[in-house]
Amino acid sequence: MAQKNNRKNVVIEFLLHLHPISVKKDSLKFSRTFGLGGINILLFLILVSTGTLLRFSYIPTQQNAYDSIVNLQKLTYFGTLLHATHHWSAMIFLVTSFLHFVRVIYSNSIYYERSKNFYYGLVLFALVLSSNFTGYALPWDQLSYWAITILTNTIKMLPLIGAPIAKFIAGGSKVGANTLFFFYNLHTAVLPLTIFIFIVIHIWLVRANSGVTLPAKESTEKVKTSPELTSRELLAALSVLAFVLLLAFFFPPHLLGKASPAITPADIKAPWYFSGVQEMLLNVHPIFTIFLTPITILLYLIYVSRTKIEQEKIGVWFYSDKGKQAIVYSAAFAALLSFTLILIFEYLFNADNTSLPVLLVNGIIPLLAYLLPAGGFVFYLLRFKKTNKTETALAIITMILTSYITMGLTTTFLRANGMRLIF
Ligand code: HEM
Numbered sequence: 001m002a003q004k005n006n007r008k009n010v011v012i013e014f015l016l017h018l019h020p021i022s023v024k025k026d027s028l029k030f031s032r033t034f035g036l037g038g039i040n041i042l043l044f045l046i047l048v049s050t051g052t053l054l055r056f057s058y059i060p061t062q063q064n065a066y067d068s069i070v071n072l073q074k075l076t077y078f079g080t081l082l083h084a085t086h087h088w089s090a091m092i093f094l095v096t097s098f099l100h101f102v103r104v105i106y107s108n109s110i111y112y113e114r115s116k117n118f119y120y121g122l123v124l125f126a127l128v129l130s131s132n133f134t135g136y137a138l139p140w141d142q143l144s145y146w147a148i149t150i151l152t153n154t155i156k157m158l159p160l161i162g163a164p165i166a167k168f169i170a171g172g173s174k175v176g177a178n179t180l181f182f183f184y185n186l187h188t189a190v191l192p193l194t195i196f197i198f199i200v201i202h203i204w205l206v207r208a209n210s211g212v213t214l215p216a217k218e219s220t221e222k223v224k225t226s227p228e229l230t231s232r233e234l235l236a237a238l239s240v241l242a243f244v245l246l247l248a249f250f251f252p253p254h255l256l257g258k259a260s261p262a263i264t265p266a267d268i269k270a271p272w273y274f275s276g277v278q279e280m281l282l283n284v285h286p287i288f289t290i291f292l293t294p295i296t297i298l299l300y301l302i303y304v305s306r307t308k309i310e311q312e313k314i315g316v317w318f319y320s321d322k323g324k325q326a327i328v329y330s331a332a333f334a335a336l337l338s339f340t341l342i343l344i345f346e347y348l349f350n351a352d353n354t355s356l357p358v359l360l361v362n363g364i365i366p367l368l369a370y371l372l373p374a375g376g377f378v379f380y381l382l383r384f385k386k387t388n389k390t391e392t393a394l395a396i397i398t399m400i401l402t403s404y405i406t407m408g409l410t411t412t413f414l415r416a417n418g419m420r421l422i423f
């Protein structure tokens, strides 16, 4: 009996060790975190458990991958539900990771001692993206095959490093059996393990920083973790689980035909989270699109998180009323600018009809066409709206995010028939 009680204590002790004994009352407000970090953990756990079950029926070879999923759906009890639950958890995981990123930025929770955790978060975001992309390849249908083929062909266009990287990803000179096996190992072993390690460090750093960021003016009153936090976590977990299962039940993902190198589909669209990249690639060379632009944005985010901000503004949503206004203006400006440029490059400036060097036509010109008006807008904010460093940074990040979303929506909903604009 005593032994049983001891065992029970160990379990309770372990669960409580995941949390502090008490938490600040104001950190429990839904509008502080929207529960997004916790939801990410839950989705990861769902993905690991459904993924492990999928491994029992999935065969990672070119001949059998597709059929193994079709068989899973047709012959196994709850096979379709299992596949669909994995699929939808993965999609929502991307959305909630993005929203969590947006929340820490706009709630000014990335400065000083938290900047380190922000970098871990950025790595986590890259890992979640990679998990999704490697998973996308596994059904080995037309979509998978052509998405990887386009990716490797695009990477090949990078000077010097392009060809070796493309060869490494494809596991040879062509996308085929080696590619699938490589992606399978990355997807089901390397990436989940790495994500797990990073999540552990990430959560540990949140605790080391005494929990989530709260503005100085909020009260420091504490409440007991159990039941105040745990009951909220349980409610959020059950709601997310119900939502994922409902989506999986009513909208199972459908596969295209089995991968066939001989049949090129008319429009090969990238997975939705990369459609902004695909749109940009239509007019901008891969050196800028998949190399210089992401690196510049990453360095900029790191730079922003290392700038100084007034102590009383830490944790304050949107920094100030002026910050809020600058964010709304920049979202509207960036959406308008990006879409106008898409129209100009589609109808007025045809790169094929010029004899200018490719890096000028597909690089310098489109980038300047974006950067000059965007720079002018930032100047307007600084000069006439008198925004300070942090408000301006929030406006610039908003412009980047809005432009990416505008490009992504354009490719997803407005392009067809050989990637032409359709209205
Ligand atoms: C961050 C975690 C993960 C993400 C984002 C993710 C994402 C995905 C995606 C998007 C697919 C394609 C499903 C479809 O639309 O048809 C997939 C397939 C697959 N995943 Fe994962 N996954 C994750 C973790 C795992 C883990 C941990 C395992 C195994 C240990 C796993 C095993 C599989 C298998 C075997 C398939 C192929 C079968 C199928 O398509 O249903 N996944 N994954």
Ligand code: HEM
Pocket: 033, 034, 035, 036, 037, 038, 040, 041, 044, 097, 098, 100, 101, 104, 109, 110, 114, 117, 118, 120, 121, 122, 123, 124, 125, 128, 199, 202, 203, 206, 211, 212, 213, 214
């Ligand atoms: C697998 C993905 C992730 C998981 C499981 C995760 C988990 C968490 C949790 C549980 C918290 C505390 C509660 C909360 O804020 O909701 C947190 C806070 C934080 N996360 Fe994440 N996170 C992930 C991705 C990211 C990403 C993509 C970023 C940004 C690039 C990020 C940056 C941060 C920062 C800066 C904090 C501290 C926020 C504060 O002090 O208020 N995380 N994360």
